[in-house]
Amino acid sequence: MEEIETEEKEETQITNEGSMQERGTNGTDVEEGETMREPEETQMEERENNREMEVAPALIAVHPFDKSVAVAVGSDLRVFDLARKISISLADDSRDLLHKDCIRAVRFSGRGQLFVSAGDDKLVKIWDADTWKCLATVNSEKRVSAVSISKNELFVCFADKFGVVWAVSLDGLNKIQASCNKKAVPILAHYCSIITCLDFSPDGRFIISADRDFKIRVTVFPENPLNGAHEIQSFCLGHSEYVSSLAVVHNSDYPQGFLLSGGGDSTVRMWDINSGSLLCTCEVGTEVGLSNEPHAAVTDLCAPHGTLVAVAIQSFPGILLLGCDISAKALWVLKAVSFPGETLVPTSLGASSSAELLWTVTGVSNLPEFKASSCLSRVRVFSGFKKTDGTINSELSLLLDREVPGGEKLLEKLQGGVSSKEIEVISAAAADAVRAAMRDLLLKKQYTEERREFRKRRRNDRKLKR
């Protein structure tokens, strides 16, 4: 039944090989198979370890009160202070403070005090969102796929590639003294499925995790989560493909709110958080004319107001707006807004709860053809992303580069360059890469027959028996 190896397994394999080679160089305990390896096998192994082909989509996060915007492209974290209109340099103290591999998740806390970033370098960095000092660096055992901060800002939760969610207490975090090392505690796990998104319910009672199978799990977030979060409130089951993004909508009538989720089956669904029952399903693939496309997956959701939901769809150059009525528990398609004359597929969306701006970013960590000018991205901003009563179509309009708050200075910082010509060229090439990146990230890996045979031959549990 070793049909499709999971990524999880691959990771352990890689670390094992690393230690094996170490033993080899020490000149002791070299296994026969290691030295007599066929060239074909070595090649295959190289390919396996070569993670350069893996690209990470660009991410964006907006401060809840519009104080700053952060964009992560590859290992590069770029922050622009919107209030003071200056770009912030994170690299001032030492190189140690920065990420060394692709960033996979960025998030502001609900009150805007903290910011977290985490990714493939197995580091979770907690930043002060005012001074942009790194308050703590947490070492994860595995690569990190999702991150979130509890509503009371006492805990940072992150999920690793093994489907385990960890919690770190922020208690005693010293705002003045930098980087004390904190230890993470596992609190819950999805059984061997990569967690794609983590979120908290508006009242902070539940932690919600979505995975690459189809599951959304709602778990009671206890007062002291360091003893584990064992009580499952509900499972939201209904997606037929991976779940890629979560958002919670709430208003004063429904303070507990409802859960929105988007996934690989190109639907956006609304759930009751308490019972896990499906309230509404909105097919979005057909709405943007991509019903025939195999990858019209929802890649990101953004719903800060509770009446409007912005949806990023893979291979759709623009965004789709959904109307949302919390009291009627309904979702419907308002309109699709595309970028005129551009082929940008947004990889991530962001909006604050106060302003009427919707931020989008497009980009990938690295492109093989553009070695020198890699890590470019394109940031576009819509205005008019505001509360409506649902009946009037909202007037969403794309801002020109000079109209963007912070202007060219902001774009230069967040995009990594401002020359529009250059960016046009890059973004055209990036569009394909973005598509591939999103697909790589979200679809399960399929291995060829020969590759599977090869892996079977190198299974190390058999080796032990020999």
Add this chain to the structure above:
Amino acid sequence: MPFRGSSSLRRHPLRCFESVVAPPLFRSSGTNRSIIRYAHSNPLNHSGDVKKIEFADIGCGFGGLLICLSTLFPQKLMIGMELRDKVTEYVKERILALRAAHPGQYQNVSVVRTNSMKYIPNYFDKGQLCKMFFLFPDPHFKEKNHRRRVISPHLLDEYAYALQVGGVIYTITDVEELGDWMKTCLENHPLFEPVTEEELKADPVVELLHSASEEGQKVARNGGQTYRAVYRIASPM
């Protein structure tokens, strides 16, 4: 046709190494709950009054325990979950043969091929089950593979979700190391509490753990020792 275990057994050879971690066993169309409720072979199920399954044997193997429980609790619906398809087929045939041989009996038992470690929430509602059985699970000795063990701290959360308050989880193994592990996992889990010795003595199911399943009989034949851990969902404070 009377039930003949040995010949069926030969037709369904064991595949011992089935990875529980690797592939998805079905492209899920979301929830399976309704499907499994009706697929259950109890004819009572189709009469509109849908009864819920209350016992689940996780990794039922050849179904020895299920068969015994079926006559012991004729009013309860029970399901066996097994990963190996041939073994599942065998159990299916076994149940059908028993039904044919004993009309009216064994209607409350069924088997499904699934990866229970992945899909438990797809099959059961919250608090649906009153008994769960884990008999002689795969020991997975290597530390690296401990996460594949069917009793693990994080998976217990899901079992606690499927079990009702007071619902009992029965585990037994002939591997001391695994026995300790399962006991420790259950002991440390805040939602489970141990079932007292007196209650265990009074429970007719406990005896079956040792004697009913094929694996248990094998251990008894060889005079091996077994390690048992029985816990129940504690009522919330």
